[in-house]
Amino acid sequence: MQRLFIHIAELGGLHTGHAPLRGKELAHWPHLRNAWLLTNHDRIAAFGAMADLTPALQQQADEVVDVAGGLLLPGFIDAHTHLVHAGSREHEFLMKLQGATYASIAAAGGGILSTAKAVQTASEDELCTLAYKRLQQAIGQGTVGFEIKSGYGLTVADELKMLRVIQRLQQMVSVPIKASLLGAHAIPPNYNTRRKEWVQIVVQELLPAAAEAGLADYVDVFCEEGFFSIDDMLAIMAAGKKHGLAARVHVNQLTDSGAVEAAIAAGACTVDHLEQMTDKTIQQLALADTIGVLLPTAAWFLRLPFPPVRQLISAGAAIALASDFNPGSSPSSNMHWVLALACVQMKMTPAEAWNAASFNAACSLGWQHELGSIAIGKKASFIVSRPMPSLEYWPYAFGSNHIAQVYVNGQLA
Numbered sequence: 489m490q491r492l493f494i495h496i497a498e499l500g501g502l503h504t505g506h507a508p509l510r511g512k513e514l515a516h517w518p519h520l521r522n523a524w525l526l527t528n529h530d531r532i533a534a535f536g537a538m539a540d541l542t543p544a545l546q547q548q549a550d551e552v553v554d555v556a557g558g559l560l561l562p563g564f565i566d567a568h569t570h571l572v573h574a575g576s577r578e579h580e581f582l583m584k585l586q587g588a589t590y591a592s593i594a595a596a597g598g599g600i601l602s603t604a605k606a607v608q609t610a611s612e613d614e615l616c617t618l619a620y621k622r623l624q625q626a627i628g629q630g631t632v633g634f635e636i637k638s639g640y641g642l643t644v645a646d647e648l649k650m651l652r653v654i655q656r657l658q659q660m661v662s663v664p665i666k667a668s669l670l671g672a673h674a675i676p677p678n679y680n681t682r683r684k685e686w687v688q689i690v691v692q693e694l695l696p697a698a699a700e701a702g703l704a705d706y707v708d709v710f711c712e713e714g715f716f717s718i719d720d721m722l723a724i725m726a727a728g729k730k731h732g733l734a735a736r737v738h739v740n741q742l743t744d745s746g747a748v749e750a751a752i753a754a755g756a757c758t759v760d761h762l763e764q765m766t767d768k769t770i771q772q773l774a775l776a777d778t779i780g781v782l783l784p785t786a787a788w789f790l791r792l793p794f795p796p797v798r799q800l801i802s803a804g805a806a807i808a809l810a811s812d813f814n815p816g817s818s819p820s821s822n823m824h825w826v827l828a829l830a831c832v833q834m835k836m837t838p839a840e841a842w843n844a845a846s847f848n849a850a851c852s853l854g855w856q857h858e859l860g861s862i863a864i865g866k867k868a869s870f871i872v873s874r875p876m877p878s879l880e881y882w883p884y885a886f887g888s889n890h891i892a893q894v895y896v897n898g899q900l901a
């Protein structure tokens with residue numbers, strides 16, 4: 489099955505390399521104006537300028553899609569989500585708007601623990617149905633690859649249940665998904681004064697069981713004051729390494745405690761959040777292979793400072809953008825809002841933001857040979873927009889639905 493897309497106002501993100509874009513490269517946006525693109529089954533087969541489109545090629549295609557002045561761009565890769573969860577927390581949202589503090593909400597049984605309770609109560613089937621709907625919605629919004637974390641189980645059995653849900657989702661949808669074991673997300677209430685014991689259980693029971701069953705691709709840790717320490721993180725990363733699992737870790741969201749340096753030194757694949765960074769930490773990240781995953785919607789929703797993205801880019805750090813989709817601090821998988829905030833609040837250019845949310849995000853998950861850019865031989869997983877003048881228009885005209893169609897592996901999603 490060959491499908492020919494014609495009259496593409498801008499065919500963008502034509503990257504052919506396989507290393508994350510850093511520094512000035514991140515603003516590089518190879519593109520063709522007034523273009524066509526041909527897919528063959530699930531792959532991108534060819535593209536070129538409309539002026540060079542031959543009648544033979546048009547006749548050869550099984551279907552011709554007239555994009556009519558829209559853009560054709562690589563789909564988003566969401567490299568940090570908590571998409572498997574139960575319940576929602578809009579009542580806490582209201583409490584916070586009316587002046588309640590994080591501590592008072594937690595004391596009333598809210599926060600992560602309320603989501604954990606809902607996840608523990610829900611069956612695997614129920615979690616799967618909820619997550620499948622969220623995935624379908626996110627795909628409709630242009631996301632064509634996902635990382636999904638466990639972390640709301642807070643018991644060995646419930647963490648494994650969450651990971652099995654992710655495994656079922658991998659079989660239910662045609663977009664790729666990678667799973668991260670976030671056994672150290674919050675301290676289970678019955679381990680409140682015995683945090684180290686829970687870390688031991690994660691290391692000695694949960695992680696080996698998940699790895700043996702092939703349920704996890706990465707390990708993750710919420711490393712923050714009042715949650716898990718740097719030593720906890722390093723113990724879990726070391727155990728992950730023993731089982732062949734690389735690390736993506738939550739660090740420097742609330743404090744700069746040295747977690748980024750420690751995670752880099754221990755070979756983390758990604759360090760996520762990075763709202764609190766010093767010049768020294770930025771330089772260290774710039775020298776590392778580790779990719780920084782920034783989550784602007786979470787910073788915005790919690791009214792926290794945004795990560796120092798301009799400094800990270802000028803230092804040469806590799807960065808990606810993700811949604812952090814979760815019921816507490818970022819109850820949305822909408823990457824368009826991530827992009828708009830990245831531009832308006834963090835002063836990224838639209839090209840930098842799109843590259844970070846597609847190509848660099850794909851690199852962070854090892855998908856750079858299959859996804860993340862428009863290149864011959866890659867998966868035909870892309871977004872076709874409504875007619876618009878340029879890439880810059882997209883985040884500028886925030887809040888509108890710019891998507892006309894989303895294709896996953898050459899099929900209309």
Ligand SMILES: [Zn+2]
Pocket residue numbers: 568569570738812814
């Ligand atoms: Zn997160």
